[in-house]
Amino acid sequence: MNTPDWLATELPILQAPMAGVQGSALAIAVCQGGGLGALPCAMLSGEEIREEVARIRAQTDRPFNLNFFAHAVPAPDPEREAAWRARFAAYYEEFGLDPASATGGPARRPFDAEIAALVRALRPPVVSFHFGLPADDLLAEVRSAGARILASATTVAEALWLEARGVDAIIAQGIEAGGHRGLFLSEDLDTQLGTLALVPQVVQAVRVPVIAAGGIADARGVHAALALGAAAAQVGTAYLLCPEATTRAVHRAALKSERARHTALTNVFSGRPARGIVNRLMTELGPMAADAPRFPLATAASAPLRAKAESLGVDDFSPLWAGQNTSGCREVPAADLTRALAGLA
Amino acid sequence: MNTPDWLATELPILQAPMAGVQGSALAIAVCQGGGLGALPCAMLSGEEIREEVARIRAQTDRPFNLNFFAHAVPAPDPEREAAWRARFAAYYEEFGLDPASATGGPARRPFDAEIAALVRALRPPVVSFHFGLPADDLLAEVRSAGARILASATTVAEALWLEARGVDAIIAQGIEAGGHRGLFLSEDLDTQLGTLALVPQVVQAVRVPVIAAGGIADARGVHAALALGAAAAQVGTAYLLCPEATTRAVHRAALKSERARHTALTNVFSGRPARGIVNRLMTELGPMAADAPRFPLATAASAPLRAKAESLGVDDFSPLWAGQNTSGCREVPAADLTRALAGLA
Numbered sequence: 001m002n003t004p005d006w007l008a009t010e011l012p013i014l015q016a017p018m019a020g021v022q023g024s025a026l027a028i029a030v031c032q033g034g035g036l037g038a039l040p041c042a043m044l045s046g047e048e049i050r051e052e053v054a055r056i057r058a059q060t061d062r063p064f065n066l067n068f069f070a071h072a073v074p075a076p077d078p079e080r081e082a083a084w085r086a087r088f089a090a091y092y093e094e095f096g097l098d099p100a101s102a103t104g105g106p107a108r109r110p111f112d113a114e115i116a117a118l119v120r121a122l123r124p125p126v127v128s129f130h131f132g133l134p135a136d137d138l139l140a141e142v143r144s145a146g147a148r149i150l151a152s153a154t155t156v157a158e159a160l161w162l163e164a165r166g167v168d169a170i171i172a173q174g175i176e177a178g179g180h181r182g183l184f185l186s187e188d189l190d191t192q193l194g195t196l197a198l199v200p201q202v203v204q205a206v207r208v209p210v211i212a213a214g215g216i217a218d219a220r221g222v223h224a225a226l227a228l229g230a231a232a233a234q235v236g237t238a239y240l241l242c243p244e245a246t247t248r249a250v251h252r253a254a255l256k257s258e259r260a261r262h263t264a265l266t267n268v269f270s271g272r273p274a275r276g277i278v279n280r281l282m283t284e285l286g287p288m289a290a291d292a293p294r295f296p297l298a299t300a301a302s303a304p305l306r307a308k309a310e311s312l313g314v315d316d317f318s319p320l321w322a323g324q325n326t327s328g329c330r331e332v333p334a335a336d337l338t339r340a341l342a343g344l345a
Numbered sequence: 346m347n348t349p350d351w352l353a354t355e356l357p358i359l360q361a362p363m364a365g366v367q368g369s370a371l372a373i374a375v376c377q378g379g380g381l382g383a384l385p386c387a388m389l390s391g392e393e394i395r396e397e398v399a400r401i402r403a404q405t406d407r408p409f410n411l412n413f414f415a416h417a418v419p420a421p422d423p424e425r426e427a428a429w430r431a432r433f434a435a436y437y438e439e440f441g442l443d444p445a446s447a448t449g450g451p452a453r454r455p456f457d458a459e460i461a462a463l464v465r466a467l468r469p470p471v472v473s474f475h476f477g478l479p480a481d482d483l484l485a486e487v488r489s490a491g492a493r494i495l496a497s498a499t500t501v502a503e504a505l506w507l508e509a510r511g512v513d514a515i516i517a518q519g520i521e522a523g524g525h526r527g528l529f530l531s532e533d534l535d536t537q538l539g540t541l542a543l544v545p546q547v548v549q550a551v552r553v554p555v556i557a558a559g560g561i562a563d564a565r566g567v568h569a570a571l572a573l574g575a576a577a578a579q580v581g582t583a584y585l586l587c588p589e590a591t592t593r594a595v596h597r598a599a600l601k602s603e604r605a606r607h608t609a610l611t612n613v614f615s616g617r618p619a620r621g622i623v624n625r626l627m628t629e630l631g632p633m634a635a636d637a638p639r640f641p642l643a644t645a646a647s648a649p650l651r652a653k654a655e656s657l658g659v660d661d662f663s664p665l666w667a668g669q670n671t672s673g674c675r676e677v678p679a680a681d682l683t684r685a686l687a688g689l690a
Contacts, residue, residue, distance in 0.1 A: 156606060175520060176539040190609035190623065190632065194521040194539030196569060197560030197669035204672060215542030224541060224569035261501060261546075264535035278535065287535065324542035327549060 001222065001342055004209060004231045006148070006168070008063045008125065010034035011342040013222065014171075014211060015334070016236030017067030017128065018179060019043045019108070021251070021321070024052040025244040026334055031062040033335030034342070036126065038065040042108045046118050053122050063125035065150070068111040070184075071131040071272075074294035081293045081300075087285060088301045091317070101304040108270075108296040110134070116141040126150060131272075132158075132184035133165055150211065152182030155191050159202040159210075169209040171234055172202040176215030178237045178323035180274040181265065189265060189273060189288070196228065203229035217328025219343040235341055238328035240321075242337060250315035254279070260326040269319040271298035280316035346567065346687055349554060349576045351493070351513065353408045353470065355379035356687040358567065359516075359556055360679070361581030362412030362473065363524060364388045364453070366596070366666070369397040370589040371679055376407040378680030379687070381471065383410040387453045391463050398467050408470035410495070413456040415529075416476040416617075419639035426638045426645075432630060433646045436662070446649040453615075453641040455479070461486040471495060476617075477503075477529035478510055495556065497527030500536050504547040504555075514554040516579055517547040521560030523582045523668035525619040526610065534610060534618060534633070541573065548574035562673025564688040580686055583673035585666075587682060595660035599624070605671040614664040616643035625661035626650075 003012045013035035015026065019042050027037030039056065041049050049066070056064050085102055092099045109115075111134040119127060119142055127142050128150035134142075142149060148168045153159035159170050173182050174195025181192065193201075195214040203210050212225035213234035225233040240247045240255055247255070254260060254277045265273040266287035272295035273288065281302060292298040305317040330337060339345075348357040358380035360371065364387050372382030384401065386394050394411070401409050430447055437444045454460070456479040464472060464487055472487050473495035479487075487494060493513045498504035504515050518527050519540025526537065538546075540559040548555045557570035558579035570578040585592045585600055592600070599605060599622045610618040611632035617640035618633065626647060637643040650662040675682060684690075 174539055174541065176542040191607060193669045194519055194541065194560050196519065196540040196566060197521040197562075200563065200565055201670060201672050215539050217542075218545065220545055220573050221541060223572040227568040227572050228565050262536060324538045325546060327546050 001226060006209065007036065007232055009036045011338060012226070012232035013338050013341050014038065014065070014232055014234040015239060015338070016179075016213060016234045017065065018236050018240075018321070020319075021240060021247045022245045024055040026239060026242065027064055028056055028059045029242070029244045029334035030239070030338050031056070031060040031064055033338030035338040036063060036065050038067050038128065040067045041115070042067070042069040046114060049118060050122070053124065065126040065128050066119070066122075066124040067128045067130065068115065068134075069108055069131050070129045070134050071108070071110050071295060073110055074297060076297070077293060080291070081297060084291060084293050084298060085301045087291075088305065091305050095305060095308045097304050097308055102300050111138060113138065119147065120145045123147070128152075128171065130180065130182045133162065133167070136165070139165065152213070153202060154181055154183045154198070155185065155193065156201050156205045158183070158185050159206050161185060163206045163208055167208065169211055169231070170202060170206060171211045171213050172199045172230070174198045174212070174214030176324040177213055178263070178275045179321040180270070180272055183273070195225070199225065199228040199230050215323055215325045217325040219341055221325070221328070222341055222343070233341070235328075237323040237326055238330070238337060238341070239334055241329045241331045242334040243331070244334045248310060248318070250310050250313065250318055251320050254315055254320045255322060255326055255329050260322055263322055263324055267292045267298065269299065269302060271295035274319065274321060275323060277320035277322050279318065279320055346571065351554065352381065352577055354381045356683065357571070357577035358683050358686050359383065359410070359577055359579040360584055360683070361524075361558060361579050362410065363581050363585070363666070365664075366585060366592045367590045369400040371584060371587065372409055373401055373404045374587070374589045374679035375584070375683050376401070376405040376409055378683030380683040381408060381410050383412050383473065385412050386460070387412070387414040391459060394463060395467070398469065410471040410473050411464070411467075411469040412473045412475065413460065413479075414453055414476050415474045415479045416453070416455050416640060418455055419642060421642070422638060425636070426642060429636060429638050429643060430646045432636075433650065436650050440650060440653045442649050442653055447645050456483060458483065464492065465490045468492070473497075473516065475525065475527045478507065478512070481510070484510065497558070498547060499526055499528045499543070500530065500538065501546050501550045503528070503530050504551050506530060508551045508553055512553065514556055514576070515547060515551060516556045516558050517544045517575070519543045519557070519559030521669040522558055523608070523620045524666040525615070525617055528618070540570070544570065544573040544575050560668055560670045562670040564686055566670070566673070567686055567688070578686070580673075582668040582671055583675070583682060583686070584679055586674045586676045587679040588676070589679045593655060593663065595655050595658060595663055596665050599660055599665045600667060600671055600674050605667055608667055608669055612637045612643065614644065614647060616640035619664065619666060620668060622665035622667050624663070624665055
């Protein structure tokens with residue numbers, strides 16, 4: 001497999017940033033294996049980002065990717081949020097929890113001026129965005145910091161939009177992908193394409209390099225992605241069982257079970273469609289709930305339930321993010337998995 | 346590209362049978378081009394099947410595929426059907442049609458004893474099934490007639506089910522595919538996988554050869570399918586503009602337009618989920634309507650509207666079947682397209 005020069009890695013493999021299930025350890029291991037490791041930053045404070053980047057640089061001199069979300073923060077909608085919390089009342093009762101505890105939940109911070117200043121200071125080799133791009137002036141700061149800029153597209157229209165704003169490469173995210181879908185120009189899930197259909201159409205539409213993502217679990221999948229015209233492949237789900245990932249116990253167990261064959265797009269955990277293994281909350285409230293508060297405001301309602309249930313070994317309220325192909329999940333060091341994805345022994 | 350011996354064609358390309366938009370002419374052209382041409386039989390009478398097979402044999406001595414549906418015929422549900430027809434009342438008024446004319450619509454006949462006898466008489470080289478398989482005794486008749494048996498799977502569970510019943514090869518139909526989805530063990534559309542995720546998992550699960558289908562539009566797509574472990578690729582949508590297809594004018598126009606980028610799974614035309622270019626009926630009643638009569642009983646309601654609208658050049662009520670990758674649709678002879686799909690000039 002050829003690796004394009006612009007990627008500056010040994011192998012044409014990118015590790016998908018996965019907020020909530022990994023930190024610098026996974027990124028470092030992937031970099032050491034020859035791929036592009038990624039640090040998901042959307043759930044980290046500025047100080048945490050600084051510390052994680054320091055850890056990465058202490059362990060590898062290879063390029064790495066800092067990933068940010070570019071969503072618009074929704075206006076609070078107390079009525080909608082209260083109605084949403086009310087749907088959880090029976091669950092709180094069942095687990096003996098106080099509904100008033102549902103005030104927090106993991107925050108997702110969009111890229112802003114403060115983070116742009118941090119990027120200028122940290123000068124990461126690569127920065128990637130999900131859910132579109134930040135405002136032009138902020139994007140210009142990232143560019144002037146010397147970072148190559150990647151962003152996710154789920155349709156040809158999104159790819160053209162990103163190219164017009166000057167991204168260096170486009171991650172074409174097919175419907176198979178686990179976790180949050182990057183869609184940002186339309187909320188209509190029918191616009192979302194399978195990877196095999198999306199990648200060649202994006203390749204045909206844009207001049208910048210295209211990175212294929214979604215359903216790629218092994219070297220055959222990477223070969224297929226390159227055959228479709230992609231310059232490299234981004235892989236997430238396959239890394240979830242690696243020791244360097246922070247994937248929780250209930251999540252690991254679900255990934256190793258037959259249940260992993262059945263995933264769905266759901267918005268009940270965060271307010272945005274994301275693919276995970278079907279579980280109780282998805283079945284009972286969704287998987288797509290028309291009344292869910294907008295991302296990330298839906299998160300608070302299930303957070304205390306998730307913590308309590310997980311402490312009992314129950315995954316009923318946990319986002320069990322996974323793509324449609326968990327056949328590549330292996331409990332091996334991420335560096336080894338990276339090399340295997342590239343067809344090396 | 347290598348072609349497996351069992352397929353007995355020159356090229357590893359199968360033309361997807363597409364009821365309603367093609368007959369023997371397309372099958373013949375594909376066979377002459379070196380692929381496996383297919384005749385969709387579900388909307389043909391026994392006599393028509395006989396005539397079409399005679400035409401094929403008069404024009405080519407290469408193998409061909411007779412395709413049948415294996416759905417269970419639903420019990421009539423007059424109340425549900427009347428309620429469904431009532432949803433069309435304003436459309437009938439708009440087009441000056443008598444709602445009482447909605448009594449017919451194209452029939453879809455499942456494989457039965459009479460057709461099995463016909464297959465014994467005709468001895469086609471290949472028979473393929475969609476929506477599962479006919480009863481064991483009927484399947485045994487097809488086998489004893491000497492036909493290789495193919496059938497569609499949309500999940501690993503369906504592939505294992507088909508293999509246990511002795512099919513010779515499995516068509517792994519990914520979510521990108523146009524027209525009717527072959528799903529038969531579950532009606533849950535969340536079980537449906539993208540081709541890039543489905544094919545390698547089916548290949549891993551079964552011992553029989555796997556044919557990849559869904560989103561494959563050109564030689565790159567075929568290469569990708571083979572990289573995933575498929576023995577061959579089945580292509581439908583790309584043939585829809587060929588002169589040998591009987592694709593109607595409104596359908597051809599939609600395929601050539603920007604609208605072709607936006608497809609969805611819909612049951613408003615037939616009662617079963619099928620992928621087509623989004624149009625008025627899909628938008629206003631669906632795309633998935635919980636109250637649609639069971640396949641094929643939903644067809645009658647829109648049939649007169651479709652005929653009238655098409656006569657006016659309007660595609661509001663026409664099933665505009667298409668997969669998620671129409672980039673390969675070309676107005677060239679199907680034999681040429683077949684060779685191009687296999688990477689030949």
